[in-house]
Amino acid sequence: MTTINNNLTIGSIIVGTCDNLSHEGVGICHIPSENQLFTIFVENLLPSEKAQIKITKLTKNYGYGEIVSIYADTRSPLRSNPPCPSYAICGGCNIMHLNYQASLNFKKSMLTETLRKIGKLDNPNVQPVIGMDNPSYYRNKVQVPFQNESNKTICGFFARNTHQVIPLKECLIQPPISTEIVNFIKNLCNEFKIAGYNEQNQTGLIRHVLVRTNNDLSAIMIVLVLTQNNLPSKSQIISKIIKRYPNVSSIIINVNDQKTNTILGKNCYPIYGNDYIEDTLLGLKFRIGAKSFYQVxxxxxxxxxxxxxxxxxxxxxxxxxxxxxxxxxxxxxxxxxxxxxxxxxxxxxxxxxxxxxxxxxxxxxxxxxxxxxxxxxxxxxxxxxxxxxxxxxxxxxxxxxxxxxxxxxxxxxxxxxxxxxxxxxxxxxxxxxxxxxxxxxxxxxxxxxxxxxxxxxxxxxxx
Ligand SMILES: C[S@@+](CC[C@H](N)C(=O)[O-])C[C@H]1O[C@@H](n2cnc3c(N)ncnc32)[C@H](O)[C@@H]1O
Structure with missing residues (x-):
């Protein structure tokens, strides 16, 4: 370890103990500084854990730090090893380092505190959170950003707190087939010279790919979010997708030509199959369009x-x-x-x-x-x-x-x-x-x- 002190400058290393979690599951430490306690938010640190922390950002009233190392004898019994290989950098999940039951307890207390603080409810009687027996691969809708990097089209989730794309490998909260399809489309983009979007100068064609699956994966919708309704080599791309993934029942172009963080644009143009996907919920059948909300x-x-x-x-x-x-x-x-x-x-x-x-x-x-x-x-x-x-x-x-x-x-x-x-x-x-x-x-x-x-x-x- 290089330096350990309580001088709060960016890059300095301090020792802190986590007192609590923020609503986003970020560890909160209170560090003595200039005769008062200064708040430092530390991702992945759990209550009662003591750690050496590198200061990464400071504002007047609080700062951010990252864990250099956790003192082994303070390691929380609630900590679990995140099963996802990209967890440390990906912005998708944020409490995978808590074991599942602890994550449910955390959510319950976060809700109780919010109802007390904002709702002014004295004693909100919050029931235990109804959990999931197998809390993986649950997302039936996946939206992955596409970008251009050194003349190659890349895709993946944004790294935490950035718009920098990290490669999409295995993702534990979406069905493996959705991950596979997104990567397959990325390869097609490179084969057919379809450029990924560049947010800075708004160039490139493909901004996002959305994949929606039904519960038994018998129907799959793919939405290609493009800056214009003009997909080169359209029929070849469609036939390659269908040949490889016969359960794809719908391919849609959505046009988004605005400088915005909103993923979908106004207009959709079906280019293969249906303009909806069908799913069953509590015994009823539901059609879901590309722009319609459906619980994930x-x-x-x-x-x-x-x-x-x-x-x-x-x-x-x-x-x-x-x-x-x-x-x-x-x-x-x-x-x-x-x-x-x-x-x-x-x-x-x-x-x-x-x-x-x-x-x-x-x-x-x-x-x-x-x-x-x-x-x-x-x-x-x-x-x-x-x-x-x-x-x-x-x-x-x-x-x-x-x-x-x-x-x-x-x-x-x-x-x-x-x-x-x-x-x-x-x-x-x-x-x-x-x-x-x-x-x-x-x-x-x-x-x-x-x-x-x-x-x-x-x-x-x-x-
Ligand atoms: C959380 S979703 C719930 C949808 C539905 N109850 C379900 O479980 O699938 C919220 C819905 O409200 C719609 N919405 C947003 N603002 C609205 C408004 N001011 N009036 C009516 N609907 C609105 C959205 O389009 C979305 O479909």
């Missing part, structure tokens, strides 16, 4: 939906609203338990999928609207629709306050809130509990093993 972890989605619908405690006479419905999954599964479902979603393609999904499953007691949920619910209120229950499943930014205010005005008895972001969930629960709703059950579900992301279902009743 099949096994856990069935547990999530079953939990949500059990908590909804639906009656045959109930009217249910499914807000942020995507391709209609929750509303359609719930439809046999209730009298009528009203569903709303903002993405046109998802609503088109949802309507077809109702047809192929022969479900007639559901109607879909393509609209902002916060606007559509006001229309339903004006139409005097009396809902007994509502499922809200918003994106990470949570529910629009207008939607929550209308739920309150409509006096909807039961709310099932499905959230993929504890912070916005806590904000919305604070609002709902201040306006007469009572939280009965908070049930987290591990949809994203090896990452710090968490899905939560909350059951609320109007007092």
């Amino acid at each position: 972890n099949h096994v856990q989605t069935e547990k999530l939906y079953a939990t949500a619908l059990k908590l909804a405690n639906l009656q045959k006479t109930d009217v249910l609203i499914d807000a942020y419905c995507g391709i209609g999954t929750i509303g359609l599964i719930a439809s046999k338990m209730v009298k009528q479902v009203y569903a709303v979603e903002i993405v046109q393609e998802a609503i088109e999928n949802a309507m077809i999904n109702a047809k192929i499953n022969k479900i007639n007691n559901i109607s879909f609207k393509c609209q902002k949920a916060e606007e559509q619910i006001i229309k339903w209120q004006k139409q005097n629709i009396k809902a007994d229950a509502i499922v809200v499943d918003p994106p990470r930014k949570g529910c629009d306050e207008k939607l929550l205010a209308t739920i309150i005005q409509m006096e909807i008895k039961k709310i099932i809130y499905i959230s993929c972001d504890p912070a916005t969930l806590a904000r919305d629960l604070k609002y709902l509990t201040s306006k007469g709703y009572e939280i009965k059950i908070i049930q987290p579900v591990d949809m994203f093993p090896y990452t710090s992301n968490l899905e939560t279902v909350v059951q609320l009743y109007r007092k």
